[in-house]
Amino acid sequence: MELSFVGLLRAFWVATILPILIASMPSSRLSSFHGAVMGFAKRGKIMQSPSSKFTVPQKFFCHFYVFAVVWTTILLLPTWIYAYRMVPVEQEYRVWSYVFLLLLMEIQVCRRAFESFYVFKYSPSARLHILGYLIGIL
Structure with missing residues (x-):
């Protein structure tokens, strides 16, 4: 199976966006994951x-x-x-x-x-x- 640039780019975007979407789900079981993702987003x-x-x-x-x-x-x-x-x-x-x-x-x-x-x-x-x-x- 040949990996194309477009395929790699799509995989990168999915891998980048998926944690944000999961952390955005309103579930108490995901609170530690939400905290970890928000830790990377903090600024100022x-x-x-x-x-x-x-x-x-x-x-x-x-x-x-x-x-x-x-x-x-x-x-x-x-x-x-x-x-x-x-x-x-x-x-x-x-x-x-x-x-x-x-x-x-x-x-x-x-x-x-x-x-x-x-x-x-x-x-x-x-x-x-x-x-x-x-x-x-x-």
Whole structure:
């Protein structure tokens, strides 16, 4: 059985989202699991000192948006060139809708990057859990 990139990406998303969905279930039997998942999600004022050693400054949010701008641009440009030059007529609407969606995403991540650099003023004590940071980058 050959593993494709799309298959691996789907497996990653399921493995990432499934614990959150399970922890969101209102069951007393899942309270310890809920506490463990919430421990990874804590940031800022609600983070307790034992878990604060696995944190990064909250101003590292800038990395998410720099990475997103680069990645979205890498996806947008070849898709746009393909849509403009090589798309078959029967696929034209579909490909241009992808270009439009990628363009909207590019605008969104550029806006968030601008806000992150020039609008938000993160407190020096504001922290983000390292696992949340790494998952966000992936």
